[in-house]
Amino acid sequence: MPSDGSRRGSDDVQGAGFGGLLRRHRREAGLSQEALAELAGLSVDAIAALERGRRRAPRAHTLRLLADALHLTDSDRLSLAAAARKEAAAPRLQLRQPPAPINELIGRTTELTATTRLLRQRITRLLTLTGPGGVGKTRLTLAVAGEVADSFQDGVCWVPLAALTDPAAVVPAVAESIGLRPLESTRLIEEIAEQIGRSAMLLVFDNCSHVVAQVGQVCAALLEHCPNLSILASSRELLRLAGESVYVVPALSLPHDEQNLQASEAVRLFVERATARGYEPGGELDQVARVVRRLEGMPLAIELAAARTNVMTIAELAAELETSFSILAGGDRTASPRQQSMYGAIEWSHALLTPAEREMFAQLSVFVGGWTLGAAAAVLTGVGSRVEALDLIGRLVDKSLIRVARRGGVARYYMLAVIREFAADRLRAAGQTDATTERHAHYYLSLAEEGEGQLRGPEQGEWLDRLENELPNLRAAIAWSLRTDSIAEALRLTGALWLFCNLRGHYAEGSQWLERALQLADLQPPDRMEGLAPACAKVNLGAGTLAFLQCEYDAATERLQTALTQYKALDDAAGTALVLQRLGGVARERGDYEAAEDLHCESYDLYESLGDRAGMAWAHNHLGFVAWLRGDLEVGARRCRRARDAFRVVGDGEGLAWSLISLGAIAQYGGELVEAEDLLQESLALSQRLGYREGVAWSLNQLGIIERRRGLTERAVHLLDESLAEHRDLGDRWRSASVLEELAAVAQQRGRSEYAAFLLGAAHEVRDVIRAPVPRIEQADHEATRVAVEASLERRAFRAAWSAGRAAPLAAVADGYPPPTSPLDPARDPL
Numbered sequence: 010m011p012s013d014g015s016r017r018g019s020d021d022v023q024g025a026g027f028g029g030l031l032r033r034h035r036r037e038a039g040l041s042q043e044a045l046a047e048l049a050g051l052s053v054d055a056i057a058a059l060e061r062g063r064r065r066a067p068r069a070h071t072l073r074l075l076a077d078a079l080h081l082t083d084s085d086r087l088s089l090a091a092a093a094r095k096e097a098a099a100p101r102l103q104l105r106q107p108p109a110p111i112n113e114l115i116g117r118t119t120e121l122t123a124t125t126r127l128l129r130q131r132i133t134r135l136l137t138l139t140g141p142g143g144v145g146k147t148r149l150t151l152a153v154a155g156e157v158a159d160s161f162q163d164g165v166c167w168v169p170l171a172a173l174t175d176p177a178a179v180v181p182a183v184a185e186s187i188g189l190r191p192l193e194s195t196r197l198i199e200e201i202a203e204q205i206g207r208s209a210m211l212l213v214f215d216n217c218s219h220v221v222a223q224v225g226q227v228c229a230a231l232l233e234h235c236p237n238l239s240i241l242a243s244s245r246e247l248l249r250l251a252g253e254s255v256y257v258v259p260a261l262s263l264p265h266d267e268q269n270l271q272a273s274e275a276v277r278l279f280v281e282r283a284t285a286r287g288y289e290p291g292g293e294l295d296q297v298a299r300v301v302r303r304l305e306g307m308p309l310a311i312e313l314a315a316a317r318t319n320v321m322t323i324a325e326l327a328a329e330l331e332t333s334f335s336i337l338a339g340g341d342r343t344a345s346p347r348q349q350s351m352y353g354a355i356e357w358s359h360a361l362l363t364p365a366e367r368e369m370f371a372q373l374s375v376f377v378g379g380w381t382l383g384a385a386a387a388v389l390t391g392v393g394s395r396v397e398a399l400d401l402i403g404r405l406v407d408k409s410l411i412r413v414a415r416r417g418g419v420a421r422y423y424m425l426a427v428i429r430e431f432a433a434d435r436l437r438a439a440g441q442t443d444a445t446t447e448r449h450a451h452y453y454l455s456l457a458e459e460g461e462g463q464l465r466g467p468e469q470g471e472w473l474d475r476l477e478n479e480l481p482n483l484r485a486a487i488a489w490s491l492r493t494d495s496i497a498e499a500l501r502l503t504g505a506l507w508l509f510c511n512l513r514g515h516y517a518e519g520s521q522w523l524e525r526a527l528q529l530a531d532l533q534p535p536d537r538m539e540g541l542a543p544a545c546a547k548v549n550l551g552a553g554t555l556a557f558l559q560c561e562y563d564a565a566t567e568r569l570q571t572a573l574t575q576y577k578a579l580d581d582a583a584g585t586a587l588v589l590q591r592l593g594g595v596a597r598e599r600g601d602y603e604a605a606e607d608l609h610c611e612s613y614d615l616y617e618s619l620g621d622r623a624g625m626a627w628a629h630n631h632l633g634f635v636a637w638l639r640g641d642l643e644v645g646a647r648r649c650r651r652a653r654d655a656f657r658v659v660g661d662g663e664g665l666a667w668s669l670i671s672l673g674a675i676a677q678y679g680g681e682l683v684e685a686e687d688l689l690q691e692s693l694a695l696s697q698r699l700g701y702r703e704g705v706a707w708s709l710n711q712l713g714i715i716e717r718r719r720g721l722t723e724r725a726v727h728l729l730d731e732s733l734a735e736h737r738d739l740g741d742r743w744r745s746a747s748v749l750e751e752l753a754a755v756a757q758q759r760g761r762s763e764y765a766a767f768l769l770g771a772a773h774e775v776r777d778v779i780r781a782p783v784p785r786i787e788q789a790d791h792e793a794t795r796v797a798v799e800a801s802l803e804r805r806a807f808r809a810a811w812s813a814g815r816a817a818p819l820a821a822v823a824d825g826y827p828p829p830t831s832p833l834d835p836a837r838d839p840l
Contacts, residue, residue: 026207027092028060034079034089035060048078058162058209067093103188104166107154107213114152115281115308116261116274117145124149124256125156128211128239133254134232137242140258141409141425142354143309146243147215149258153241154213161239163208170224171216179223183212198227202234209237217244218408219361225250245358245409257412260306260425263298270294275301275311282315283323296323303330305425310351313337334427355431358410365391369401370410371439374432375449378481379414379423387452388445421478446489453479453486454498457505464508465623467660470699476509477700487522496533499526500544507551512663514702514739516555523552546575546584554591558703559740560779562595569595586615586624593631598743600782602639606632623664626655630668637675639785646675666696666704674711678786682715689715706735710748722755729755737819745819746775747787754794762801763810769795770814771822 035045035056042060046053051074059067067075072093076086127133138146138153158165168186173179180197189204205212212231217224225248228240232252242248247255261274270276271294279297280290290297300323304310317326317336329336338350362370372389373380380388386398402422405411410428414421424432436442456479463472476483483506490499503519503526510519526548530538538545553568569592576584593608609631616624633648653668669692676685689712696704713728729752736745749772756765776782783791799807814822 027089027096028207030089030092031075032060034081034085038079040079045075045078049074051075104164104210105168105186105188107151107165107167110148110151110155113281114148115278117149117152120149120256120258121152121156124153127254127256128153128157128241129160131239133252134238135228135240135242135248135250135253137244137248137253137255138258139244139247139255139409141307141428142245142358143307143351144258144260144409145308146245146258148308150213150215150241150243154211157211161209161211163210165211165213168212168214169216170214170220173220176220176223179220180227183227187212198230199234201227202231205231205235205238207235207237210239212238212240214240214242214244217242217248218246218358221246221248224248246361247407249407261301261308261311263302263306270298273298273301275304275306278308279311279315282312283318286316286319288318290318290323293323296327299327300330303327304427307351307425307427309354310334310337310427313351334430337427351427352431355410355428358408359431359435361408362405362410366401366404366408367435368439369398370405371432371435372441372445373405373411373422373424374429374436375442375445375485376423376482377485379421379478380482381419381421384452384456384482385422388448390445390448417474446485447493449482450486450489450495450498450502453482454502454505457483457486457502457509461505461508464512465659465661465663469512469660469662473509473512473700476506477513480515491525491529494529496526496529496537497541497544499529500541500548502526504544504547504551507548507555510551511554511558512699512701516558516740520552520555520559523548523555527552542575542579543581543584546572546579546581549575550584550588550591553588557591557595557598560598560742560781562599562779562781565595566592582615582619583621583624586612586619586621586628589615590627590631593635597631597635597638598781600784602635602785605635609635622655623659623661626652626659626661626664629655630664630671633668634671637671637678637786642675642679646672649675662695662699663701663704666692666699666701666708669695670704670707670711673708674786677711677715677718682718686712686715702735702739703741706732706739706741706744709735710744710751713748714751717751717755717758720758722759725755726752742775742779742819743781746772746779746781747784749775749822750783750787750791750794753798754790757794757797757801762798763806765794765798766802766807766810767814767817768822769798770811771817771819772814773811774815774817775819 035042038045040048042056043053045051046056049056049071051071072090076089079085081089124136124138127136138150140146154165154167166186168183170179170182173182180201184197184201187201187204189201214224214228221244224242224244228242228248229250231238232240232250247253261278263275264270264273271280276294276297279301280294283290300314301311304314314326314330314337321329326336334351338352359367359370368391369385369389373385375388376384382395382399382402385402386392386395389398392398392401402411406413406422411422411424414423433442436445457476460472460476463469483502487499487502487506489495490502503522507519507523510516510522527545530541530545530548549568549572553565553572556562556568557565569588573585573588573592576588589608589612593605593612596602596605596608609628613625613628613632616628629648630652633645633652635645636642636648637645649668649671653665653672656664656668669688673685673688673692676682676688689708692704693708693712696702696708709728709732713725713732716722716725716728729748733745733748733752736742736748749768753765753768753772756762756768802810
């Protein structure tokens with residue numbers, strides 16, 4: 010609420026009207042708006058609305074209340090009443106009304122609440138609804154105008170601009186919409202302002218993008234001269250006026266899971282529009298969800314896709330959209346060309362760009378999944394500096410062709426998929442695709458190699474997140490290097506990223522990259538491989554590591570032995586030490602603890618000769634790991650404490666998480682459950698913060714064992730189930746088998762002997778396939794569970810359950826196998 014002294018200069022000018030006269034009498038009486046409202050028995054908002062002219066003069070009863078509260082003389086009462094009559098008799102403007110919506114507005118509850126509040130409470134006098142073509146700005150604008158109409162005493166005026174081709178026609182269009190005649194005048198804006206005067210009305214400009222400069226001039230003039238006027242505009246581009254509030258219209262909400270698809274606004278819109286075409290999706294909501302996700306919730310795109318259900322199934326539609334958006338056409342014949350296809354909607358915006366903006370728009374299509382300012386400045390041609398890149402990107406953002414996401418203190422830009430496809434077509438038409446894609450790949454090669462050097466230090470978490478954000482661009486860069494036989498780039502890119510894939514759990518995808526790069530290398534003539542021996546060694550190391558993490562021990566050993574030979578030929582002690590460390594891991598999981606220890610000791614000696622404290626810490630950690638797995642808890646604890654302390658110093662988050670896991674497991678097997686829980690909770694929190702999935706899975710596994718030992722079987726099942734899901738998704742079958750055996754122990758504790766036998770059979774099958782025994786430290790628990798289960802069941806029942814477990818795929822076991830009809834169904838008596 011404005012103070013009594015606000016806008017004093019304009020009060021004198023407006024004093025001739027009822028509102029100005031009322032304000033003068035209130036001030037002469039020494040009353041605030043709040044005090045007058047209390048004395049007259051009215052609301053403060055009513056007093057403010059009368060004084061500002063937002064409401065017409067009051068009825069006789071209200072006028073009497075005000076005069077009594079102000080203790081007006083008879084003369085002043087007559088003057089106030091005369092002003093009220095004069096204002097009441099003033100003719101209302103003949104305003105063009107908003108068109109009636111032709112269909113129901115789907116969703117948009119949040120958007121309506123936010124925008125109507127801004128206008129009803131006069132938080133802003135100029136509100137622009139912006140967004141890309143097809144996002145539903147006009148439909149939302151209609152809904153907002155309808156919702157707030159009762160808040161504007163003098164009505165709502167609709168000014169349609171889509172059909173205008175001449176910017177000079179904007180002012181006459183406004184005059185016509187407010188009913189101003191004649192239209193021929195050299196001072197038409199002034200006449201419009203005089204006609205509106207102090208009327209409390211909402212002026213709605215729809216589709217301003219192509220005449221945005223002229224609309225901005227009109228809005229600025231009217232807002233200055235018409236104090237009670239509010240303006241609502243829909244535009245793909247901002248008006249850029251002082252006092253403008255901007256609301257970016259989002260796409261419709263997408264389905265978050267498969268359980269409640271109909272709650273999604275995008276799904277509801279598709280279903281309604283398809284049904285209107287005579288096709289009821291019914292049980293195909295999963296395919297509808299696939300379609301609307303691909304279309305990113307864009308209303309026009311969804312409506313155009315739904316229209317295709319007259320000739321296609323939804324599954325066919327979804328498949329078609331995976332490769333192209335060209336079928337998004339054939340809209341309402343009565344609509345403008347830009348509303349009849351997504352191509353037309355985007356072309357409308359593209360046609361309004363300057364040549365520099367068009368060039369940047371096309372080149373930005375090379376980015377996949379978004380980009381940063383630095384990436385744009387490095388990759389795009391015709392951009393002299395980061396400032397110039399920022400200016401051009403900002404202009405495309407203002408024109409709704411680019412969106413901005415702000416996370417972690419970094420602005421990231423992206424295009425909707427359908428807009429990106431249009432931009433890529435423009436890049437191809439200009440003959441610039443190959444050159445732009447090559448620059449893109451080289452930029453991300455540099456980023457990957459820079460990140461590789463940061464993944465073992467204090468900035469590990471930050472760089473893991475950065476590379477994860479850029480994963481779609483990194484995939485595109487790798488695809489380019491393989492497609493174009495750019496062998497050096499392929500080897501350098503994949504070799505730089507294997508540690509990232511390790512830490513973030515992208516085992517399978519990383520393996521495919523590395524193997525394809527090595528296959529490409531095998532096809533090259535010797536002259537193309539000159540100088541690439543270090544890169545080949547690194548790629549073999551990475552391929553061997555990721556194969557090991559997926560328990561492909563033979564393939565891992567082959568790749569690692571090749572890398573070992575290559576690093577020794579290069580006289581690269583650090584590379585050799587790292588390969589020995591990985592070979593030690595293979596030996597450890599296969600139960601050959603003596604060989605594992607020898608390999609880790611050899612690795613330690615090399616790191617010590619190099620003075621590599623981080624490498625020595627890793628060697629200590631692995632030696633401690635081997636020690637506790639074979640049952641030597643004291644040696645394991647000593648080694649892992651040294652590793653933990655060193656990892657804290659060098660800032661290696663992965664190493665610290667591993668040493669905490671090992672120390673937690675050692676305490677757990679030593680019976681120190683409180684200490685174990687503290688260590689494992691610390692490792693879990695650290696691993697979750699880093700996004701280090703293997704650390705999360707191991708921590709949950711060991712915490713589940715602790716809860717089982719405490720007899721808290723429900724909590725144990727929850728933790729072990731989470732751990733199993735993570736290990737299964739990672740492809741770590743060695744650890745999955747151990748978790749299954751722990752779940753079997755819990756099942757036996759809860760009297761579920763047949764299900765325990767089933768789980769033991771499943772674990773046995775996994776170990777048989779990967780040829781890895783039960784770790785020595787786990788053998789006592791495993792044997793106790795098996796003995797208890799066999800004692801609880803008849804031999805035939807045990808063998809049947811055991812065989813069922815061996816026959817069940819690991820994915821099915823992790824998802825709650827056996828099926829509901831099975832007598833072993835865990836859902837009947839959940840663990």
